Amino acid sequence: MKPHPRLWHWLFEAGVAVKASLGGLEALAGLGLLLTPNALVLRLVGWLTHFEIAEDPSDRLASYVQHIATIFPVGVQHFYGVYLALHGGLKLGIMILLWMRKLWAYPLAMVILALFVVYEGTEWLRDGSPFLAVLAVFDLFMIGLVWKEWRALKPEPAHP
Incomplete structure (x- = not known):
């Protein structure tokens, strides 16, 4: 049985909504990285992971996140900020044009x-x-x- 054209259109609209939402979040995350001082990022990661590490010192994910934060220099932060802002902004812009x-x-x-x-x-x-x-x-x-x-x-x- 062949899917109805309205189903394809609905799937298209849903896919555009998902891609636009993720693109917007990605662009916001990039702008956040660009506007947030590196020291604040390190403190935020420490605050987010210290309870987990205190509860379970062998927690792999929290330990990994803390390790990554310590090797997250300003240049890398700015690269990811620009990348996420441009990639997410491009995705969001294209999806808006499709909606239009x-x-x-x-x-x-x-x-x-x-x-x-x-x-x-x-x-x-x-x-x-x-x-x-x-x-x-x-x-x-x-x-x-x-x-x-x-x-x-x-x-x-x-x-x-």
Whole structure:
């Protein structure tokens, strides 16, 4: 049985909402990193993890987060701040254009999502992170939904 076009449209809208929300959060996190002094980041990590370490000194996640915070120099913080702000802002902007049904944004969105897939795929091959694999699969699915939505919105050429 073939899925109904309204289901595809609903999946497209839901995917755009998820991508826009994550893009907005990512951009805000980047701006937060850019605007927050490095010492404050270190104190925040210490405050967030010290109760867990006191309760369980062998807690791997809390220990790892504390370790990462100690090797988080200002230059690295600024790099991640700029990266997250630009990456999230780009994602949010593209999703807003799709919500506005700007036809030229659909091919652009597919290209940008394909570039994200290439990046996520290469990082996944390097690190083996299942999270990156899930992101890549979701972005591939989004490319398919954007394609399907674009084809549905694109006006048919007039035949003489």
